[in-house]
Amino acid sequence: MLILLGIALAVVSLLASLRYGSRGALPLIGLLCLGSVMLLGAMLGLVPIMGLLAVLQIERQQTYGRVMAMACTPPAGLCFWQLIQARDGAHRQEHAAAILEQFQALGMAVEGSSQTLSAMIDAVLRVQPAIEMATLLLIFVVAYRLSQGLALRLGLSLPAPLPLTLWRPWEELIWVLIAALGLSLLSDGLLANLGLNLIVLMGIIYAVQGLAVLRFFALRQRVPPLVELLFYVGLFFVAGLAFLLLAGLGLLDTWFDWRRLRPAPTEEEA
Numbered sequence: 001m002l003i004l005l006g007i008a009l010a011v012v013s014l015l016a017s018l019r020y021g022s023r024g025a026l027p028l029i030g031l032l033c034l035g036s037v038m039l040l041g042a043m044l045g046l047v048p049i050m051g052l053l054a055v056l057q058i059e060r061q062q063t064y065g066r067v068m069a070m071a072c073t074p075p076a077g078l079c080f081w082q083l084i085q086a087r088d089g090a091h092r093q094e095h096a097a098a099i100l101e102q103f104q105a106l107g108m109a110v111e112g113s114s115q116t117l118s119a120m121i122d123a124v125l126r127v128q129p130a131i132e133m134a135t136l137l138l139i140f141v142v143a144y145r146l147s148q149g150l151a152l153r154l155g156l157s158l159p160a161p162l163p164l165t166l167w168r169p170w171e172e173l174i175w176v177l178i179a180a181l182g183l184s185l186l187s188d189g190l191l192a193n194l195g196l197n198l199i200v201l202m203g204i205i206y207a208v209q210g211l212a213v214l215r216f217f218a219l220r221q222r223v224p225p226l227v228e229l230l231f232y233v234g235l236f237f238v239a240g241l242a243f244l245l246l247a248g249l250g251l252l253d254t255w256f257d258w259r260r261l262r263p264a265p266t267e268e269e270a
Helices: 002-024 026-040 047-059 064-071 073-085 090-105 114-126 128-153 171-186 190-220 225-237 239-256
Strands: none
Touching: 002 026, 002 047, 002 128, 026 047, 047 064, 047 073, 047 128, 064 073, 064 128, 073 128, 073 190, 114 128, 114 190, 128 190, 171 190, 171 239, 190 239, 225 239
């Protein structure tokens, strides 16, 4: 339900910013942001700002990738603030204890496995910033695609997003993954948590790239839609293994460029 509300907020902010301009829509976006923070929480309260920043980049005639990168800056700041709040682990432990008490209040028998369950909850809370970042990015990508269709009906111009089959992240992001691995292995505290969350976030990004590679070749080989759907359903039932395989496939595509999306070298580069 919250995801649907977030998509609706993003659509409204995108269309309003397109209609009135990034400056003209600023008061409306401010009211949407304030109301969302009060009613839905800080995470969804950032969604209207993401739409405003995206239209600001569109007005500057930036590419789709730069539009998405600018829209992700508010949730990135929020996630970093969450890491700072939980840097000593006490805040995370209190949150984990509160969740465990809620499980007990629901009648779940956790006496014999309370330590295991607490460890699992703590592990999930450690990567919560990365999960929230990925969720906001998913909300905004879906909202952008919906807004593109609605903008045509309203007489507005919103650049078409890239289809999934042609999407690939910037190659320079591999250095973010390398830096994250170094931070998680060679540091502790805030830096270790930052590295862990970056690993999870980059893993999600490369898993989507792997999914784009599968979708590309499924269309190219004219795989029947029902067979393709059954394949994705099978991946869902082995989600953990599928995530690792898709992330590995996306990471390999960064080097081998199986879809031939990398620009051809010029004569000087050759």
